[in-house]
Amino acid sequence: MNHDQVQARLSAMLDHALPAAEAAEITLHLATCAECQHAWAAQQALQTWIKRDAVQAVPAGLVQQLSQHLAQQTAAPVLIAAPAPATVSEKPTRTRPLWLWPGFAGLGGVLAGGLLTLLLLPRAPEAQTQIAQEVFASHIRALQAGHLSDVVSTDQHTVKPWFAGKLDFSPPVHDLAAEGFPLIGGRLDYLQQRPVAALVYRHQLHVINVFVWPASTTHQPAPRLLQQQGYQMVAWQQEGMNCWAVSDLNTPELQKFASLLQQH
Structure with missing residues (x-):
């Protein structure tokens, strides 16, 4: 294996996810390659840091607040009045705001739910x-x-x-x-x-x-x-x-x- 092939497999090797023969070949390469040894040490240090420091709890109360907001938005009824018969003197009917149409009834809840999902999913390191x-x-x-x-x-x-x-x-x-x-x-x-x-x-x-x-x-x-x-x-x-x-x-x-x- 060359440097790129070895370094592409270091993460899998760290997780013991490689076949035995492939892991042995990489181990043999690491014994003689200073460049890949540096990459291997960096992978090990990164894993140690993630296990020890990278996991952070969602702030207390935040999940509950978002869940309540989501429940309020999805539970809110959508009131659509029946149109009154038109008369000669009646003013033209005003267009219903976009957010009152049935297709947009749960938009606030969807947005809140999406925000909650983004907060709970692990974020990729910048x-x-x-x-x-x-x-x-x-x-x-x-x-x-x-x-x-x-x-x-x-x-x-x-x-x-x-x-x-x-x-x-x-x-x-x-x-x-x-x-x-x-x-x-x-x-x-x-x-x-x-x-x-x-x-x-x-x-x-x-x-x-x-x-x-x-x-x-x-x-x-x-x-x-x-x-x-x-x-x-x-x-x-x-x-x-x-x-x-x-x-x-x-x-x-x-x-x-x-x-x-x-x-x-």
């Missing part, structure tokens, strides 16, 4: 949520494995050239030692089904991972702040790149770090 999950998993994996850097250096002119030939883009690398956020190295990582640059910074005893890869659009949205299990993430675009910073720093400090990077 693209930003999926990226955040991968970024968080990669940050934790690097910390746990003790493999923060492939190139260890505080010199941006050493770290940036190291990526040449290893990526199809050149990540922006800036040293912020003077501002209290020294660069300590970089490594290759894997997000969004592609290799990305991971730049590593420190602030006192806190590690900051900055994941960088080319943006698919020139539109630069405002920086976004996300939180995950006590970790903070800031996402923005800079120099044509998507940038995601993640750390256990407090929110103001991580936002300050991201702002300093954007100013360079």
Whole structure:
């Protein structure tokens, strides 16, 4: 199997839904393929996060309120008066409003029921949520494995050239030692089904991972702040790149770090 075939089956393998022979072939591939190992670790981390944190209860009372509204709408009678005989002096009959026609009698109830269904059905994760999950998993994996850097250096002119030939883009690398956020190295990582640059910074005893890869659009949205299990993430675009910073720093400090990077 090639990389795409293996990675397309990782979710099924995680659920033990593959034939034994196919699972054994994938296991053999994973033992020798670093790229697919990263994808497999991300799948495992995502499943752990979903089981632990992604399930959220519908707010108390909301289902009851919507159910009552639905009952009221569907139970409301539709009154259609019989037409009175026309006379010469009678004014023309006014057209009945659209919502009083029998075909629209239960429209309010249908809408309420549809809203209730949408609230109760599981929602597919948005693209930003999926990226955040991968970024968080990669940050934790690097910390746990003790493999923060492939190139260890505080010199941006050493770290940036190291990526040449290893990526199809050149990540922006800036040293912020003077501002209290020294660069300590970089490594290759894997997000969004592609290799990305991971730049590593420190602030006192806190590690900051900055994941960088080319943006698919020139539109630069405002920086976004996300939180995950006590970790903070800031996402923005800079120099044509998507940038995601993640750390256990407090929110103001991580936002300050991201702002300093954007100013360079």
